[in-house]
Amino acid sequence: MVVKGRIKKYGCSILFCMLISGGVRAQGISATEKSAREGYAKRFTDSTASIRIQLEALHLAEEQKNKADQAICGAYLAMTHRRLLHLKEFTRYAELSHLAADATTDNRAKAYAAWAMGSLRSYIDDKSKALDYLLEAYGLFTQLEAYDLCAKIGADISYLFSPGSEEKVKKYADAALAYAEKSGEPENILHARLAVGSYLLDRTASGDRGQWQEAVTFFRETTELAEKEDTKIISKSNIGIAYINLAVLYLNGPKPTDEQAFLSCLEKASAISQRYELKNVYRSAIGLRGQFFLEKGEYRIAENLFKTGIAYQQALPYKDNYLLAAFYGSLKELAAREKDYAAYYAYDVPFLRYNQLKYDESTQQMLQNADARFESDKKATRITQLEQENHLQKKNKLLGYGIAAVLLTGLVFMYRSYYYRQRYFQNREDILQQQQANNELRMQLMEKETLENLADKLSLERRLLQSQMDPHFIFNALGNIQGMILKQDTALAVSYLSKFARLSRRMLEHSRMEKITLEDEIATLKNYIELQQLRLNNSFDYHIDNQASTALQLPPLLIQPFVENAIEHGLKPLADTQYGLLTVRFNEQSDDHILVCTITDNGIGLTESRRRKTDDSHQSLSTKITDERLLLMLKDNPHTRLEVREQPATDGQGTIVTLYIPII
Known part of the structure; x- marks a missing residue:
């Protein structure tokens, strides 16, 4: 079943990218690392602040020239x-x-670095090297008695061995659970139990009722643990x-399905997803419920659930073409069962479109991963060349020492030995130098091509962002x-068109x-606001107060979307x-190289605006694009940020938007 496979994949993805904080012995944690970990803890609630705090910690470690802290801060930022x-x-x-870890003997730093590199290699589908790094990190964290991180990495290793080696999947998943129970933290235990549950789910595919019952019992115990320790579990998605x-x-167990238990699980999953805004969990609950009613023969209920899932997915800023294709595929199956061929064709059109988009995304991801592997391998090749050069230099030094020793035994023997050995190593050096020159030329050509492609990509992204704002x-x-023309208000239409032409020219x-x-x-802002005044029959006034130098340079088309939101x-x-x-x-903050732009209105305010937009299906991307x-x-x-808040009750109603824009 498509929905089941998607959920399982999604669960592993979340588990694989989570970082379990704590567990390392307290005496090994510096103040800089503590700061980085505090910033990392904000990754779910405020990613901008999280990155800023971690960057400050990394800069402090660089100022102190502490390679161990640099390695650990870099690992946190990478994750x-x-x-x-x-x-x-x-x-x-x-x-x-x-x-940074290579330049220190600190095992904690080396463990974090190996973990970050293993995670990177896993992300770009290089399983072999990912396993090498993660096994190294697993061994080092075991020595440090960091049980929670051993549990985390053990689970990651088990996922990498799946589905190729069931024995190793079980070995590392069970070890992860043992380490998690040693840590005593519910967050770690739930994380590891999901890894064990993953291979138990795979076993049920054989149809053995005993293995199915074992998996059900295990997951019941897991959900009971999650309910009991809900407040101590940070990653609500795992619940x-x-x-x-x-x-x-x-759903896939013996028939008839235990309908009450099945629907109870989905109701709890939906409640958690809505409470914590876990979009993928919510969509999967809808899909599984629809699949259940489809198999049961209650087609109208199933159809409404699939359409609800499609509408929810399309309302999100980023489309998941895999899920959209799955939902439309389920609707096709429903239409086929009812022999409604007109509906089948209607569902087949979007199904094929989203299926193609899914394939295109998969191809793009493969190309991106291949490019990342190429860049990483290129750097590794350069490092290997440097190591060969160092090795050659050391060998030449040893050769000199050997010649000096031979001189003591006799001038004749020294001459013969030196002549032939020097000739041999000189030939080797010439060959290596020629290889190095060829490799450097090849890398220069590849770097030039990569930089040109990157420049084209960045230019295309900038134009894409701007093209999404202007048509709106x-x-x-x-x-x-x-x-206005239809109302025969010619004078106002001409005035409006004149201002619109000037504004369009400026924006172009x-x-x-x-x-x-x-x-x-x-x-440009004055022209735009006056254009809006004409459109809204001068129902509002405006005032622009500039306390900064008008010669300051800033990115274009950055402020207008927020002025538009204030008006609309x-x-x-x-x-x-x-x-x-x-x-x-x-206002200008010269010390931080920041231009502060404050947009204030006395409108209906954020709360009332959101209430009125409850049933509005229109999704504006201008604010999100500006956030990106x-x-x-x-x-x-690091001082760049955006603040949006309502005016204090004492100052009346309205909204205040503050942008901290870097001065170019």
Whole structure:
């Protein structure tokens, strides 16, 4: 069944990228590492703050020239970026951790570095090298008695051996559970039990009722543990996965299915997913429930559940083409059972589209992983060349010492020995130098090609972000002009069209620029706001207060989406009796190289706006795109951030948006 396979894959993915904090002996933890771990703990709630705190810890370790702390901080940053699916940063910090660990004798640093590199190799589908690194980390953490990390890595190793070696999968999963129970932490125990449950689920495929009952009993005990220790388990998704896997066991077990137990598991999984916003757990619960009613013959219930899953998935910012194809495939199966061929064809069209998109994504991921492996192997080749050079230099030194010793035994013997040995090693050196020159030339060509591809990719991404913002505004503006023309308000339509033309020209010019002056940005904002005033019959006023130099350089098209949100969602819904006011202020923080932009409105406020948008299916991407741009800027300036809050009750209603924009 498609839904079952997807859930199992999703569960392993979450387990594989979790980092279990603690467990290492307290006396081995420095203040810098503690700071990095505190930042890492925020990865689920505030990823921007999490990365900023960890970067500060890494910079402190670099200032102190502490290689061990650099290795550990780099490992934490690597695992944080893995959770965010940032392959480039994940690779960068994992390799930084590995290089720093090579320069120290600290076993803890080497263990963290090996763990980060093993996780990276696993991420890019290089299982062989991933196992080498993870087994190294597993041995070092065992010596350090870091039981929770032994449990974590043992589980990861068991997943890597699956499905090739059932014996080793069981060995490392059972060892992970033993270490987790030694740690005594419910979070670690649940993590390890899911690893054991994974191979128990695989065994049930044989149809043996005894093995099925063993798996059901084990997962019942797992869910009971999760319910009992709910407050101590940080990763709530693991609780949902336990219920989902138990539901899968009931669905695929002996018939008739224990309907009450099956639906009870799904209800608990759904409750957890809605409480903690676990989207994949929620979608999987819907899919399993739909599959159950499909097999039961209650087609209308199954159809509504599959369509609910599709609507929920399409409402998310990022589409999961695998799940969409699975839901449409289930709808096709339902239509085929009812012999409704028109519906079957209607479902087959989106099924084929999402199936193709799924294949394209898989191909793109394979190419990305291959490129990452190539880059990593290229660096490894360069390191091997340097080691060969060092080895050759050492051999030449030993040769010199040998010649000096031979001189004591006689000039004639020395001459013969020196001549032939020197000739031999000179030939070897010439060969190695020629090989090195050829390899360096090859690497230069590959680096040039990679840099050109990267530049094209970055340029395409920038234009893609901008193209997602401009059409949205153009659509609204042209709609307003059309409405004025239909109302025969010619003068207002001409004025509106004139302002729209000027604004469109400015936005076209800015879209071709990497940066613009603050003066140009303010002029564009004035033009845009005045255009909105005309459209809304001057129902609001605005004020722009600039306390910064107008010659400052900043990225284009960054502030306009928030001004648009203030007007559309704050001022526009105001009652006719209330006059709106929009204020935009600019201040410069020269010490931090930051331009602070504050956008204030006296509109209906965030709470009321969200309430009114409950049934609105429109999903605006402008704010999310701006968040992603700010997150990219964070790497160059740690003070970059976005704050959105409602005005204090004493100041009336409305919203305050504050952007901290790096000065270019």
